[in-house]
Amino acid sequence: MSIASQGAVRHHSVIIIGGGQAGLSISWYLKQAGVDHLVLEKHQVGHAWRNERWDTFCLVTPNWQCNLPGYPYRGNDPFGFMKKDEIVEYLDGFVASFQPPVREGVSVNKLWREDGLWRITASDGAYSADQVVVAVGGYHIPVVPRAAERLPADIVQIHSSQYLNPQSLPEGEVLVVGTGQSGCQIAEDLHLAGRRVHLGVGDAPRVARTYRGKDVVEWLDKMKYYDLPVDKHPLGTGVREKTNHYVTGRDGGRDIDLRKFALEGMQLYGKFESLEGEVAHFGGGVKGYLDEADAVSESIKDSIDRFIDANGIEAPTEARYVPVWQPPSDTARALDLRASAISAVVWCIGFRTDFSWINEPIFDGRGYPGHERGVTAAPGLYFLGLPWQYTWGSGRFSGIDRDARYLFDHISALRAGATSSTESTPSALSQAA
Known part of the structure; x- marks a missing residue:
């Protein structure tokens, strides 16, 4: 026309x-x-x-x-x-x-x-x-893997952009796939509501909410990190492809610690890979993902320490993070959706x-x-x-x-x-x- x-x-x-x-x-x-x-x-x-x-x-x-x-x-x-x-x-x-x-x-x-x-x-x-x-x-466009087409029809599946609250999902256990900001926060929302959550972990980094007396965002602002142009970033334009660090502002702000969730009963898996019949399959490497997320958080603290020292700033000292849980060597790599009473899947793997x-x-x-x-x-x-x-x-x-x-x-x-x-x-x- x-x-x-x-x-x-x-x-x-x-x-x-x-x-x-x-x-x-x-x-x-x-x-x-x-x-x-x-x-x-x-x-x-x-x-x-x-x-x-x-x-x-x-x-x-x-x-x-x-x-x-x-x-x-x-x-x-x-x-x-x-x-x-x-x-x-x-x-x-x-x-x-x-x-x-x-x-x-x-x-x-x-x-x-x-x-x-x-x-x-x-x-x-x-x-x-x-x-x-x-x-x-x-x-x-919300990203949902083609494997989702093979989910049993009676299992509700939504993208993170459609999630409202735990009550909007049918009773039963919930599989959350993805650990960017949305995935971690939705998993926490369900977990705090008493829902049994199975979480497919990815390679998203995390960051501490506070360190040495200030919100980490305030430290990074003082360090001029937010003024760093993309062409000066160590990753260059590649940083545009990186997943955001997970943390939350809920209840005044706090860390999101997947290890703590695991201690409290949340089941962690590796990256979602496929679906065969009523069984979801995941890759290994949960320990590696958690360790790397912690390492990123600690490296940010290192940069804050250097900034404090270089500028003679008075700030309280703070003990570093100690992992509260370690995944077992035989971490599950398969989840039988029917046997685990999974009633819903929330895809939190981003947009294109x-x-x-x-x-x-x-x-x-x-x-x-x-x-x-x-x-x-x-x-x-x-x-x-x-x-x-x-x-x-x-x-x-x-x-x-x-x-x-x-x-x-x-x-x-x-x-x-x-x-x-x-x-x-x-x-x-x-x-x-």
Whole structure:
């Protein structure tokens, strides 16, 4: 279908695709500057926070790190961790503070460049724009292994994005697959509710909640870790593929220790491998996964120790972590779902990106967009909110302001016909911010 056949084409200087914290942040800068723009949101502003988080979900980073443009956290618990409803309230407050031009319930089906303009076909018709910001994050399609198709029909299976609470699952034991942040926190949620949990462990690292008198996030902030650009990271852009460290902000914040859970009755396995009949099979190496997760946590403590010593900071000493449980040498590698009364499986193995609707040759062989700090080689096309787009905070409440401000400068420069680098000629609004 040609764009002309879809009726009137609505034009804006800038169109933002996605109404989460990323899209709203760049909208804030554009509105402050009086730039004509529109935010297209497939569902409702902040949809993922409202509808893809479980009931006890809370931030794993302290509230003081929440710093959306012109709207820092103003609550009375800066060192606490906002719960799901509080996060939504914070985001709604940000929206109310500047009233962005948002059109909700609009799905973008195709984006391409033609005759010097960006063209969009959407569920409510056609649009065009001089510049486009794709702010849909990097978590699009829930990953569920093909083996899931062979699960018995009477066993409920859901992705982590669909999990609500223990009561939403049928009575019986639960298999949780994956130990990233979601997997560990959902396993804990079920465990604390008295459910018998079987957990397929992976190679996700962990981090301590506190060390030597401060939250580890506060130490890392003082160490300027959150200012480290991706190109200076020891792993380079490879860090974008790494699983986040597991920890929790629940009940004021604490470590997540899978060894402690095992002592209390949670059954740990290696990585999920296959399903044959009613038997799930797992790889070995539980001890190795736990040891490596602990080693990462301890290495972070080492870096904090060095920082404290180098800067002459007075801080209490703290004994190092001692493993409270070791897996037996004959750790089970098979789970008979029927014999173990498994009633539900929660897949916590992440998401994959889907930018197939963007018809522009900027993607690598894995479908990841080529960009420098969100600026692509295609004139006027930007990405915002990707994990480690520039720093650890990219896409998070802590770092999205910096990324949005940077893209605003590029948008402004292109609008003005500027050819110089925005790093050397920052906009007045950027300087003021």
